[in-house]
Amino acid sequence: SQQGEEDPQALSIQEGENATMNCSYKTSINNLQWYRQNSGRGLVHLILIRSNEREKHSGRLRVTLDTSKKSSSLLITASRAADTASYFCATDGGSYIPTFGRGTSLIVHP
Amino acid sequence: NAGVTQTPKFQVLKTGQSMTLQCAQDMNHNSMYWYRQDPGMGLRLIYYSASEGTTDKGEVPNGYNVSRLNKREFSLRLESAAPSQTSVYFCASSEAGVRNQPQHFGDGTRLSIL
Numbered sequence: 001s002q003q004g005e006e007d008p009q010a011l012s013i014q015e016g017e018n019a020t021m022n023c024s025y026k027t028s029i030n031n032l033q034w035y036r037q038n039s040g041r042g043l044v045h046l047i048l049i050r051s052n053e054r055e056k057h058s059g060r061l062r063v064t065l066d067t068s069k070k071s072s073s074l075l076i077t078a079s080r081a082a083d084t085a086s087y088f089c090a091t092d093g094g095s096y097i098p099t100f101g102r103g104t105s106l107i108v109h110p
Numbered sequence: 111n112a113g114v115t116q117t118p119k120f121q122v123l124k125t126g127q128s129m130t131l132q133c134a135q136d137m138n139h140n141s142m143y144w145y146r147q148d149p150g151m152g153l154r155l156i157y158y159s160a161s162e163g164t165t166d167k168g169e170v171p172n173g174y175n176v177s178r179l180n181k182r183e184f185s186l187r188l189e190s191a192a193p194s195q196t197s198v199y200f201c202a203s204s205e206a207g208v209r210n211q212p213q214h215f216g217d218g219t220r221l222s223i224l
Contacts, residue, residue, distance in 0.1 A: 033212060042114070042200055042215030043153075088152065090213075097143075097168070098213065102152040 004032070004089040004101035012107045019076040021104040023089030024069075032065060033090045033098060034074050043088060046074075079108045112136055116201050116216035123191045123223045131186040131219050133201030140206030142184035143213065144168075144176060146197040153200065159184055161206055191223045 004025045013019055031050045035043040049056045049065045056063045062075040076083055086105050090098035117132045140161045145153040155168030157176040165176050175187045198220050202213040
């Protein structure tokens, strides 16, 4: 069963626009991670945010975490065609094994 | 560094055949994992190995066995393949000891069972 669920399932934007995707989860977590998966490749770790953090930045990525709402968001600013990929959140739900959601498919049109 | 290497990249089997998927990592990680990825289902954990010498079942272990051969290698075996096991299989590794560490993934094995 999925602990984290991403929303929307699919997102289509133009290059230069911002892309926002959300992750909701069910049980308390120690931390939450975001991954990217390019077509035909494995997942690549993007960023980890701990349960006591509210916001974290890495380059054009901004992640927020609201533990009271059990939700997180990933913002990609000034999107590029190369950002086209699927994005997954992973939560630990109290154990040390991450559980992945079904992902958001992002298409950035040149 | 190669990171996580999976072999083979593609495989077609007939129902009832057996095969072993290989995974090796060169990052000196203690923990290794096997997932399957199906359309619309995300990644589901099949088995994991928290450290050399230990293995545990994940969410969908039925029909699979694993072997942690040494610290580097973690194999997944299908004893009698079924069409429902058609999927993309990913191996991953992470440092142990801290909850939910970032995982490093291989590029997957695409398995079709006819």
